[in-house]
Amino acid sequence: MSRSRSSDVLVIGGGIIGLVTAWRAAGRGLAVTVADPDPGGGAAQVAAGMLAAVTELHHGEQTLLGLNLESARRYPGFVAELEEACGRSVGYRACGTLAVALDADDRAHLRELHALQHRSGLESQWLTGRECRRLEPMLAPGVRGGLQVEGDHQVDPRRLAAALLTACERAGVAFARGWVERLSVVRDRAAGAVLVDGTELAADQVVLAAGSLSGELGGVPSDVLPPVRPVKGQVLRLTVPRAYAPFLSRTVRAVVRGSHVYLVPRENGELVVGATSEELGWDTTVTAGGVYELLRDAHELVPGITELPLTETRAGLRPGSPDNAPLLGPTALPGLALATGHYRNGVLLTPVTGDALAAYLATGELPDEARPFAPGRFARVPGPSRPLEVSA
Known part of the structure; x- marks a missing residue:
C-alpha cells in the first residue's frame, strides 16, 4: 500500500464536471487532486454538445430551466477564460x-x-x-x-474536456490515474478515497463527480449515495x-x-x-x-x-436523476459533496457547476442558484453500504 500526499480537495471523477470543479477550486487557491483512470474521458466523448436551454425545455422543469439559462449566460465568458488558460479552442459556436x-x-x-x-x-x-x-x-x-x-448554441465536448484537462494541469491540479475502490470515512466524516491498487488519497473535502457511476461508490453510507442511474x-x-x-x-x-x-x-x-x-x-x-x-x-x-x-x-x-436535475453541493456526510446527475445537461451546466462547487468548497456556502439542487432533496433511509469498485 502506498500513501499519496493530502489535498484540500479530492475530486472523484475526471469527466468535464469533475475537471471544471477541480479547475475552479484550484483557482480559489485550494490544493486539488482528481482521481480517475482516464481524465478527460467519460460521457463527454459521446455527447453532442448542444447548449439548448430553450429548445430542450420540458414541462415540469421550470426550476432546472433557471439553472440552465444562468449557465448558458455564463458560457461566452467561461469559454474565453478557459481558452486563455489552456491555449486551445473548445469549438464554441454561437450559431443558434x-x-x-x-x-x-x-x-x-x-x-x-x-x-x-x-x-x-x-x-x-x-x-x-x-x-x-x-x-x-x-x-x-x-x-x-x-x-x-x-440563443441556443453549441460547443465541442471532446475539445472542452481536453481544454479543461490542460487548464487543470497548468493550475497545479494533481492527478491520481487509477480506479477508485471506496470512499474513506474517518470519525463520521469523508476523508479521502482508496484506489484499487491500495493508494490512499487523503483530503479535507471530497467531491463525488463520477457521472453515472456516482451511485455505486463503495464506502458511502446508503442514505448518502446519490440516486443516479x-x-x-x-x-x-x-x-x-x-x-x-x-x-x-x-x-x-x-x-x-x-x-x-x-x-x-x-x-x-x-x-x-x-x-x-x-x-x-x-x-x-x-x-x-x-x-x-x-x-x-x-x-x-x-x-x-x-x-x-x-x-x-x-x-x-x-x-x-429522479427529477432529471443535477445534485450539487454538500451531503448529509460531512466532508462529502456531490456534482453529478446532470443527465442531458452536463455540457450546458459545466460553467455554473464549476462555479457553484468551487464557491462551496472555498466558503462553505452554496450559491443561491444551486441551492434548489442540493442533494438533500432526495432523502434516503440509512442502511449498510456496499463496497464496490467503480471508475471515477
Missing part, C-alpha cells in the same frame, strides 16, 4: 438552433413547446416550413414548420466533404413520429447525429437498431445525409 416538425402531430407538439417557451419568458420564433427551408436548404420538402432559437445514448458521427459544404449552418432538431433526433454541424466538417435514450443499465453496445433509427429519422429530416461518410458510432451513459 432550429427545431422543426415533419407532420401534423409533431407540428402540434412543437406548437405546445413554443407556447411553453413564451409562458416561461423565453425567446423563440415560429417559422413556416418555407421559412425553415430558406434558413437550411438541405431540409426535406415536407417540413411543416419550426422554431428558431437564436445510467441512461444509454447512441450517437453517430459523419463527415461533410468540402463539396457538400455548407451542409447545415446551425444545430437542427426534430421530432420524427414521436422520436427526437438532432444534427449538430461542427466547423471542422463533422456532423453529429443523436441520440437515443435507453434504460438498459450499464450496456454500452452500439446496436444496428439504434444506428438504423438515427439514420432513418435523420434522412427524413435531411435527405442528403445518406450521401455522407459514416465515420464513427458510439454509445455512452448519461447520469440520470
Whole structure:
C-alpha cells in the first residue's frame, strides 16, 4: 500500500464536471487532486454538445430551466477564460438552433413547446416550413414548420474536456490515474478515497463527480449515495466533404413520429447525429437498431445525409436523476459533496457547476442558484453500504 500526499480537495471523477470543479477550486487557491483512470474521458466523448436551454425545455422543469439559462449566460465568458488558460479552442459556436416538425402531430407538439417557451419568458420564433427551408436548404420538402432559437448554441465536448484537462494541469491540479475502490470515512466524516491498487488519497473535502457511476461508490453510507442511474445514448458521427459544404449552418432538431433526433454541424466538417435514450443499465453496445433509427429519422429530416461518410458510432451513459436535475453541493456526510446527475445537461451546466462547487468548497456556502439542487432533496433511509469498485 502506498500513501499519496493530502489535498484540500479530492475530486472523484475526471469527466468535464469533475475537471471544471477541480479547475475552479484550484483557482480559489485550494490544493486539488482528481482521481480517475482516464481524465478527460467519460460521457463527454459521446455527447453532442448542444447548449439548448430553450429548445430542450420540458414541462415540469421550470426550476432546472433557471439553472440552465444562468449557465448558458455564463458560457461566452467561461469559454474565453478557459481558452486563455489552456491555449486551445473548445469549438464554441454561437450559431443558434432550429427545431422543426415533419407532420401534423409533431407540428402540434412543437406548437405546445413554443407556447411553453413564451409562458416561461423565453425567446423563440415560429417559422413556416418555407421559412425553415430558406434558413437550411438541405431540409426535406415536407417540413411543416419550426422554431428558431437564436440563443441556443453549441460547443465541442471532446475539445472542452481536453481544454479543461490542460487548464487543470497548468493550475497545479494533481492527478491520481487509477480506479477508485471506496470512499474513506474517518470519525463520521469523508476523508479521502482508496484506489484499487491500495493508494490512499487523503483530503479535507471530497467531491463525488463520477457521472453515472456516482451511485455505486463503495464506502458511502446508503442514505448518502446519490440516486443516479445510467441512461444509454447512441450517437453517430459523419463527415461533410468540402463539396457538400455548407451542409447545415446551425444545430437542427426534430421530432420524427414521436422520436427526437438532432444534427449538430461542427466547423471542422463533422456532423453529429443523436441520440437515443435507453434504460438498459450499464450496456454500452452500439446496436444496428439504434444506428438504423438515427439514420432513418435523420434522412427524413435531411435527405442528403445518406450521401455522407459514416465515420464513427458510439454509445455512452448519461447520469440520470429522479427529477432529471443535477445534485450539487454538500451531503448529509460531512466532508462529502456531490456534482453529478446532470443527465442531458452536463455540457450546458459545466460553467455554473464549476462555479457553484468551487464557491462551496472555498466558503462553505452554496450559491443561491444551486441551492434548489442540493442533494438533500432526495432523502434516503440509512442502511449498510456496499463496497464496490467503480471508475471515477
